[in-house]
Amino acid sequence: MEKLALSMIGIQKSFPGVQALAGVDFNLRKGEVHALLGINGAGKSTLIKILSGIYSKDAGEIYIHGRLVEIDEPLEAKSLGIATVYQDPQVIPSFVGYENIFLGAEAEGNSVFSIINRKNLKERAQRLLEKFPFNVDLTKPVLELETIEKEAIAVLRALSQENTSILVLDEPTSILAYEEIRILREQIQVLKERGISIIYITHRLNEIFDIADRFTVLRDGKNVGTYAVDETLIDTNKIAELMLGEKLSQMYPQRDSTSEEEILRTENLSLVDHFENVNLSVHKGEILGIFGLVGSGFDELCKSLYGINTPESGHIFIKGKEVNQESVSDAEQNGIFLIPGDRRIEGQISEENICFNTTLSNLGKIATKLGLIKLRKERKDTNRMIDLLGISTPSATQKVALLSGGNQQKVVIGKGLYAKRDIYIFEEPTIGVDVGAKSGIYKLIRELSKEKAVIVASSDCEEIFSICDHAVVLHKGQVVLDKPINETRLDEMLLYGLTGGIDAKK
Amino acid sequence: MQRNRKQFMSFNRDYLSVLIFLGVLAIVMIALTLLNEYFLTINNLLRALKHLSIFSLTALGLTFVVTVGHSDMSFHFLSCFAGMTMSFFIGKGMAPLPSILIGLLAGASVGVINGITVGKFKLPDMIATIAIGSVAWGMSYLYSNGNYIYENFLTSGIIQFSDGRLFEIPYPVLYLFGFYILAYVVLHHTKSGRAFYAVGGNRVAARFSGIKVEKYIFIAFIICAVLASFSNLLLTASQGNGNVKGGLVLLMPAWASVYVGVSIFKKPSVVGTFLGSFLISIMQNGFTLMNAPFYIMDLIVGLTLIAAIIISKTEIKQKASVGKISKTNEIEAA
Numbered sequence: 001m002e003k004l005a006l007s008m009i010g011i012q013k014s015f016p017g018v019q020a021l022a023g024v025d026f027n028l029r030k031g032e033v034h035a036l037l038g039i040n041g042a043g044k045s046t047l048i049k050i051l052s053g054i055y056s057k058d059a060g061e062i063y064i065h066g067r068l069v070e071i072d073e074p075l076e077a078k079s080l081g082i083a084t085v086y087q088d089p090q091v092i093p094s095f096v097g098y099e100n101i102f103l104g105a106e107a108e109g110n111s112v113f114s115i116i117n118r119k120n121l122k123e124r125a126q127r128l129l130e131k132f133p134f135n136v137d138l139t140k141p142v143l144e145l146e147t148i149e150k151e152a153i154a155v156l157r158a159l160s161q162e163n164t165s166i167l168v169l170d171e172p173t174s175i176l177a178y179e180e181i182r183i184l185r186e187q188i189q190v191l192k193e194r195g196i197s198i199i200y201i202t203h204r205l206n207e208i209f210d211i212a213d214r215f216t217v218l219r220d221g222k223n224v225g226t227y228a229v230d231e232t233l234i235d236t237n238k239i240a241e242l243m244l245g246e247k248l249s250q251m252y253p254q255r256d257s258t259s260e261e262e263i264l265r266t267e268n269l270s271l272v273d274h275f276e277n278v279n280l281s282v283h284k285g286e287i288l289g290i291f292g293l294v295g296s297g298f299d300e301l302c303k304s305l306y307g308i309n310t311p312e313s314g315h316i317f318i319k320g321k322e323v324n325q326e327s328v329s330d331a332e333q334n335g336i337f338l339i340p341g342d343r344r345i346e347g348q349i350s351e352e353n354i355c356f357n358t359t360l361s362n363l364g365k366i367a368t369k370l371g372l373i374k375l376r377k378e379r380k381d382t383n384r385m386i387d388l389l390g391i392s393t394p395s396a397t398q399k400v401a402l403l404s405g406g407n408q409q410k411v412v413i414g415k416g417l418y419a420k421r422d423i424y425i426f427e428e429p430t431i432g433v434d435v436g437a438k439s440g441i442y443k444l445i446r447e448l449s450k451e452k453a454v455i456v457a458s459s460d461c462e463e464i465f466s467i468c469d470h471a472v473v474l475h476k477g478q479v480v481l482d483k484p485i486n487e488t489r490l491d492e493m494l495l496y497g498l499t500g501g502i503d504a505k506k
Numbered sequence: 507m508q509r510n511r512k513q514f515m516s517f518n519r520d521y522l523s524v525l526i527f528l529g530v531l532a533i534v535m536i537a538l539t540l541l542n543e544y545f546l547t548i549n550n551l552l553r554a555l556k557h558l559s560i561f562s563l564t565a566l567g568l569t570f571v572v573t574v575g576h577s578d579m580s581f582h583f584l585s586c587f588a589g590m591t592m593s594f595f596i597g598k599g600m601a602p603l604p605s606i607l608i609g610l611l612a613g614a615s616v617g618v619i620n621g622i623t624v625g626k627f628k629l630p631d632m633i634a635t636i637a638i639g640s641v642a643w644g645m646s647y648l649y650s651n652g653n654y655i656y657e658n659f660l661t662s663g664i665i666q667f668s669d670g671r672l673f674e675i676p677y678p679v680l681y682l683f684g685f686y687i688l689a690y691v692v693l694h695h696t697k698s699g700r701a702f703y704a705v706g707g708n709r710v711a712a713r714f715s716g717i718k719v720e721k722y723i724f725i726a727f728i729i730c731a732v733l734a735s736f737s738n739l740l741l742t743a744s745q746g747n748g749n750v751k752g753g754l755v756l757l758m759p760a761w762a763s764v765y766v767g768v769s770i771f772k773k774p775s776v777v778g779t780f781l782g783s784f785l786i787s788i789m790q791n792g793f794t795l796m797n798a799p800f801y802i803m804d805l806i807v808g809l810t811l812i813a814a815i816i817i818s819k820t821e822i823k824q825k826a827s828v829g830k831i832s833k834t835n836e837i838e839a840a
Contacts, residue, residue: 308714332716346714349707351773360704360715363697371696415715 004066005030005197006051006082006166011060013046020046022221023060028166033188033198035208035229038218039243039434044201047218048168051199052084053077064166083158084168091150097138098125101157128156132194134187148180152187159196167191168199185211203434205236206462217242240435261285262320263453264336264423266305269314274300275477278314282423282453287445289468289485290457291497297477298457299341302427305455306338307331318423334423337361337416339409341427341457347412350401354393355382357400357411361419385414390440406437413444424448425455430463442467461497465490475500523817527770531785538792545795552676554791559678560668560740561790562783564756565763566689567733570726572764572774573693575706576631578727580620580639581734581760585753588613588735590646590655592664593748597650597657602664610735616642617731618724625723646750655748668744678740685733690776702726706774734760758804759786762811769817786810 006028013021021043028034038044049055051062053074062069064080071077091100098121125138134152142150151172158167172184188211191198200212208215208229216226217239224242227234264282269275275297282288292298303309305316307327315322316334323334331338340346348357355378359366366378382396389410393403400411409429416424426445430438445467448454458464464471471488473481473496481488481496538545564581571578592609596602616638623634649655659665670677693699704712705722713719738753745752763786767778786807793803 306714328713328716329718338714340714345708346710349704349711351707352703356700356703360700360712360717363700367697371698372691373695373697373700375695419716 003030004028004063007063007066008047008051009061009063011047011050011062012058013050013055014058020221021050021057024218024221024223026216026223027226028197028199029214030197031192031195032213033192033200033211035200035202035212035215036218037202037205037208037215037239037243039436042218042243043221044218045170046221048084048170048199048201051077051166052082052168078161079163081161081163081165082168083161083164083166084170085151085154085158085172086170091142091153093143094141096141097136097145097149097153097156098122100142100153101125101128101138101160103157105160124160125156128160132156132159132187132190134190135183146180148183151180151184155187155191159191164196166197166199168201170201171203172200181207203432204460205239205435208239215239219243219245243434244436263318264305264455265317265320267315267317269301269304269311269316271297271300271304271309271311273477274309275304275474278474278479279482280455280472282455284453285450286469287449287454287456287467289464289471290455290474291461291464291471291493292457292459292474293497294459296459296474296497298459298474299427301474302338302341302425302455302457305331305425306336308338332361332419332421335421336423336425337419337421338425339412339416339427339429341431343409343412347415348400348408351399353397353399354386354391354403354411354414355379355396358382358385358414358418361415365418381418382414385418388417389414389444404434404437406433406441409433409437409441410444413441417448421452423453423455425457427457428459429456430458430460461490461494465493473497523770523772527766527781527785531781531788534785534789534792538788538795542792542795545792550791550795554787555682556668556676556678556744557791558783558787559676559682560737560744561756561759561787562682562763562780563685563740564734564737564760565779565783566685566776567730568760568764569689569767569774569776569779570693570702570729572768573702573706574723574726575709576624576723576726578620578635578730579632579757580616580635580642581730582753582755582757583639583643584613584616584731585734585738585756586750587616587642587646589738589742589752590649590748590750592739593655593659593742594649596659596662596664597655597748599658599662602662602667605662605664606667606739609739610732613731613735613738614728617728620731621724621727624727625720643750650748650750652750656746659746659748664743665746666743668740681736681740685736686776686780693776698722698725703773758807758811759783759790762786762807762814765811765814765818769814772818782814 004027006026008024008026011021011024011026012019024043024047026036026047036044036047046055050057051071053071053076056072062071064082069080071080071082092103095103102121102124122139129136129138134156136145136149136152136156138153142153145153155167155169158164188198188200202208212229214226214228217224219242224245261284262281263284264280266278266280269278269280278301280288290298290301300309304311305325307325307330310326316325317323318334323330325331325334344350349360359378359382363373366374366381368374379396385391386393386396391403391407391410391414393407400408403411413429429441429445433441445454445456456464456468465485468485470484471481471493472479473493475497478500480500481493544550564585568578568581588609591612592605595605595608600608619638620635623629623638624631666677668678672680693702701712701717701722704715704717705719709719734753734756737756741752742748763782764774764779766782766785767780768774770781771778789806789810790803793806
């Protein structure tokens with residue numbers, strides 16, 4: 001018992017009509033990194049919110065360092081040394097690092113006129129950095145910093161509370177690139193050495209092996225099991241099975257033979273500062289994968305193929321014919337559709353319902369010649385799309401904002417399918433999507449590629465390696481690797497993506 | 507089971523806000539009836555309807571701009587320009603119909619400038635439209651140095667534009683239903699309507715879906731300008747003179763009407779705007795009957811607008827906690 005930083009016993013929590021937590025036991029050893037896993041709706045965030053005082057539990061006991069406590073308010077959690085860093089670092093962009101760290105705790109007094117002593121703040125920040133040596137410049141405005149540095153500032157803010165001993169990191173890596181994840185790992189090591197216990201929530205299962213000491217899987221509001229990472233012979237598939245509760249038939253769908261029919265080809269496509277001389281060739285029945293880190297240019301490349309950006313030079317050929325593509329309307333004419341990487345911003349109209357979103361790119365199909373919408377046909381077509389894609393929703397008139405990430409992504413894909421194009425480009429198709437929905441989306445993409453040309457661009461190397469037939473690796477806007485998947489390896493792709501292959505050539 | 511219940515509850519909530527609105531409307535009407543015996547008479551209700559017809563058309567135009575996620579602070583200014591342009595040509599002896607058309611054209615041209623400035627060049631809508639509107643208002647002084655224009659008003663037949671009747675129905679009431687039905691079909695039952703909502707809901711996603719965002723913002727500003735101009739032309743005709751300040755009264759009631767509509771249906775809509783205009787018009791009519799000074803009306807309309815905004819925002823906040831709406835979207839919208 002002595003060694004437990006936190007012990008939660010029999011935690012229960014219900015919301016109207018749903019039992020979110022049905023008696024969960026969870027314990028955290030001192031100085032360990034404990035991964036908390038589960039698909040969306042399994043109860044992870046409810047558990048964390050109870051721990052940080054946002055929700056109050058219906059039943060159960062919480063012990064911190066062996067002492068029974070009641071946490072009813074976020075402030076109580078804070079005073080007990082529990083700090084949470086959310087997915088999207090909550091920082092004020094125009095403030096410099098140390099101002100963000102001590103936001104709201106700048107001065108002793110609590111009056112509006114309490115004077116902020118910058119020198120004192122800087123010293124406090126310096127002392128914090130000595131204790132937790134992160135590589136971050138605290139005197140720069142946060143908007144000039146990289147994502148990992150923002151994350152570091154959010155973590156430092158959590159640690160600025162002297163007594164912080166339990167740190168919750170909620171999906172810290174979902175917005176980080178590979179190199180940054182490595183840095184984060186080092187930072188977590190530093191925290192461990194200072195005796196801080198970490199609860200680590202993630203969707204990326206392979207991270208667990210690098211970062212965590214133990215992991216706990218939640219399913220349907222229950223603890224399915226807690227395992228030591230190095231003790232059991234587990235792999236990501238087994239963990240996924242635990243999370244899903246049924247045997248994963250296969251995460252990644254079977255590959256098919258590809259045909260020779262070339263549908264899309266680019267020659268020397270260039271966009272200054274983003275990518276240079278990109279030559280791609282996509283065949284019917286094949287999935288072309290583009291792997292690159294965030295900032296490698298794959299985002300701009302995809303958008304150029306969809307007419308959002310206009311490349312400075314180069315040519316695009318569709319079925320052998322050169323096409324002119326300067327706008328989304330041109331792309332529409334050319335039969336191209338992009339399922340964008342940031343679905344909340346680029347993909348969906350969150351406040352509208354599934355019907356509205358599904359038909360948005362092909363309104364002509366449900367409209368009369370005068371432009372009047374045939375509502376019944378729209379509903380029928382949308383229902384068919386919901387069945388086809390397996391979108392779980394009470395009805396076709398459900399607001400997209402109220403769906404889970406995976407279902408939202410399916411709605412955006414549905415919009416693309418409904419638009420009936422020849423070439424589909426998926427950018428980061430499974431970001432923020434849980435494991436269960438992930439394999440469904442992969443299956444869909446594979447199914448689609450039988451009829452159409454498909455490009456998948458992602459910063460998740462394993463994703464590209466596992467579902468694509470041909471891989472192109474982008475590094476700083478240059479194509480550094482261009483091979484059929486069966487002639488390359490995951491580590492080779494990763495290496496080229498990270499370094500551009502310079503080390504490999506040595 | 508649980509899903510059904512959830513759906514039922516959300517249905518109930520939408521339904522509830524309509525009921526609350528009808529309750530408020532009933533209370534206002536009962537109060538006005540008790541305060542003034544003349545309120546609930548056919549003659550007065552017809553007068554209220556005519557007032558409604560004029561003001562609610564401005565609100566209808568504004569609904570389009572709010573639907574695409576923008577604000578227009580120029581429509582009252584530019585409607586003065588339209589009104590004075592029409593009055594000028596009436597004064598010069600031109601027939602009513604061409605004068606009306608030239609007036610509308612004048613207002614529409616300012617709407618075009620709004621649309622280009624905000625849609626194409628993406629300048630901040632509030633500031634840009636205030637500036638453009640001020641210029642338009644300034645121009646309306648040029649025709650008569652800011653003096654009233656009376657010439658030919660009684661003889662040209664322009665008064666018929668607002669006082670005429672078809673089968674006993676006042677023309678403005680016909681305009682009201684004509685424009686509202688047309689707008690309802692366009693906004694809620696056509697491809698273009700979808701596009702307006704898509705642009706207002708998420709501009710970036712609309713663009714990625716192949717919708718010509720700039721075009722719809724442009725059109726919305728023109729619709730707003732034309733309908734505000736139309737309202738002020740009616741107002742000018744019914745008052746029998748051209749007044750440079752005539753259209754300024756359109757600003758607050760239009761905003762209040764649109765936002766009362768948003769507070770009922772959670773988003774701008776033709777029916778919502780109509781209900782909003784109805785409430786505002788009834789209140790204005792009641793206060794006029796009681797000989798309340800004009801600033802009391804401004805006060806009441808202003809308070810209604812604030813209340814409506816608060817109600818519509820609270821609703822969005824509640825949704826945000828359930829649906830996890832992305833922060834970036836809100837920033838985008840702002």
